[in-house]
Amino acid sequence: MLLILLFVAYPVFATIGVSLFSSDGKFAGLANYGEVLGSPDTVNLNGFPKPPPFGTLIHSAIWIGIHLPLSLFLGLWLALVLRNVKGASWVKTAIFIGMVTPLIIGGILMLYIYDGSIGIVPKFFGALGIQGLAVGWMQRPTTLLFGLIFGSVWLWTGFSLIVYSAGLTTIPKDYWEAAQVDGTSTFRMFTRVTFPLLKPMTIVVITMTILWELKIFDLVIGATSPQGGVGGAADVLALQMYRYAFVEIPARRGVAAAVATFLSILTMVATVSTIRYMVKR
Numbered sequence: 001m002l003l004i005l006l007f008v009a010y011p012v013f014a015t016i017g018v019s020l021f022s023s024d025g026k027f028a029g030l031a032n033y034g035e036v037l038g039s040p041d042t043v044n045l046n047g048f049p050k051p052p053p054f055g056t057l058i059h060s061a062i063w064i065g066i067h068l069p070l071s072l073f074l075g076l077w078l079a080l081v082l083r084n085v086k087g088a089s090w091v092k093t094a095i096f097i098g099m100v101t102p103l104i105i106g107g108i109l110m111l112y113i114y115d116g117s118i119g120i121v122p123k124f125f126g127a128l129g130i131q132g133l134a135v136g137w138m139q140r141p142t143t144l145l146f147g148l149i150f151g152s153v154w155l156w157t158g159f160s161l162i163v164y165s166a167g168l169t170t171i172p173k174d175y176w177e178a179a180q181v182d183g184t185s186t187f188r189m190f191t192r193v194t195f196p197l198l199k200p201m202t203i204v205v206i207t208m209t210i211l212w213e214l215k216i217f218d219l220v221i222g223a224t225s226p227q228g229g230v231g232g233a234a235d236v237l238a239l240q241m242y243r244y245a246f247v248e249i250p251a252r253r254g255v256a257a258a259v260a261t262f263l264s265i266l267t268m269v270a271t272v273s274t275i276r277y278m279v280k281r
Contacts, residue, residue, distance in 0.1 A: 012264065015257045015260050015261055015264075016257070016261050018253060018254060018257035019032050019033070019254055019255075019257035019258040019260070019261050020032070020254070021254050022254050023250060023251070023252055023253060023254055023255075028254060032254045032255045032257070032258035033258045033261075033262065035255055035258070036255060036258045036259050036262060037262075039055075040055060041055060041056060041232070041235070041240055042055050042056050042057050042237075042240070043055040043057050043058060044058070045058070053141070053228070053231055053232040053233050053235055055235075056228075056235050056236050056237045056239070056240045057237065059145060059228075059234065059235060059236050060213065060214060060216075060236050060237050062145065062149070063145075063149055063152075063213050063216065063236065064210060064213045064214070066146070066149050066150075067149050067152055067153055067156070067209070067213055068206065068209050068210065068213065070150075070153045070157075071152075071153050071156045071157045071159075071160055071209060072160050072202070072205055072206065072209065074153065074157050074160070074161075075157045075158075075159070075160025075161040075162075075163070075164055075205070076160065076164045076195075076198075078092075078095065078157070078161045079160075079161050079164035079165040079167075079168055080164075080168070080190075080194070082165070083165075083168055092158075092161060092162065092165065095157060095158045095161055096158035096161065096162060097158070098154045098155040098156070098157065098158050099155065099156065099157075099158035099159050099162075100158075101155060102218070103155065103216075103217075103218040103219040103222065104218040104219070104221070104222040105222070106151065106152075106155050106219050106222065107148075107218060107219045107220065107221065107222020107223035107224075108222050108223070109151075110138065110147065110148060110151045110219070110222075110223040111138055111223055113151065114136060114137035114138050114143075114147045114151075115136055115138070116134075116135050116136030116139070117136075119136070119137070121133075121137065121147070122134045122135055122136065122137070138223060138224070138229065138230075139230060140230065141229075141230045141231045141233035142233075144224070144229045144230055144233040144234045145233055145234045148219060148220060148223060148224075148234055151219075151223075152216070152219060155219070156209065156212060159205070159208065159209075160205045160209070163201050163204055163205050164198060164201055164205070166201070167197075167198045167200070167201035168194075168198070170197075171193075171194065171197050171198075175193050175197070176189065176193065176194075179192075179193055199278060202278060203274070203275055203278045203279070206274050206278070207271050207274055207275060210267075210270045210271065210274065211267055211270075211271065214237065214238075214263060214266055214267050214270065215238050215263070215267070216236055216238060217236070217238035217239055217242065220234050220235075220236055220239050221239060221242075226239065226242065226243050226247045227243070237259060237262070237263050237266075238263065240259055241256050241259040241260050241263065242256075244256035244259060245257075
């Protein structure tokens with residue numbers, strides 16, 4: 001309890017306190033929050049649909065909308081495929097390497113993977129004749145954000161794979177055998193037996209993934225810059241907070257604290273809503 005108070009509770013309340021004051025130390029109330037929510041850095045939909053940037057809040061929402069289902073179902077599919085495969089532990093270990101790779105290193109790897117001259121992704125699309133994607137993804141605002149999102153799927157899928165693999169071991173084989181005797185199809189067996197029994201694991205995967213996505217920072221800054229790359233096309237909330245507090249001169253600590261508080265509220269809302277929804281179902 002002492003550690004929680006010291007390293008969790010105190011920083012949270014201290015950050016909220018800082019967010020209520022301007023950079024010159026004067027009480028600002030909720031002005032910093034209004035500045036954050038009204039800033040084009042946070043939401044920028046002028047001329048939509050147009051290439052990014054759309055603002056950090058929209059970028060974070062896009063990140064969740066693409067990364068969450070891809071990493072969840074890819075991890076689940078791999079867990080099912082590798083369930084009875086000999087030597088599956090070696091394959092799982094290889095996939096899990098992405099999970100233990102420091103994200104700052106993962107961001108640097110993205111620079112090489114998507115490089116227009118030597119990157120494997122542009123080379124792949126070039127071989128397919130898709131010249132529009134056979135370019136340097138990190139140098140184009142139209143591909144930068146999506147390149148980082150797809151790269152982050154590789155870095156995080158190992159988590160959902162391990163969680164679902166552990167969950168599959170808790171399901172009695174009698175359930176699947178009984179379904180097979182009844183002539184249940186593979187798809188119906190998955191939707192009626194396997195996936196419902198994996199609900200606790202799904203709650204864990206969704207909750208932890210959303211938390212990870214909302215606070216994504218080091219992957220982006222490792223692959224781009226404190227501005228979020230070309231035109232801020234990959235700028236996210238955590239990077240916006242860092243830039244306000246430590247990059248801009250003069251620093252806007254109150255506004256940065258407001259972003260941090262807003263990010264914490266989003267995290268709490270997303271987590272509580274997900275858990276309540278999954279538990280009710």
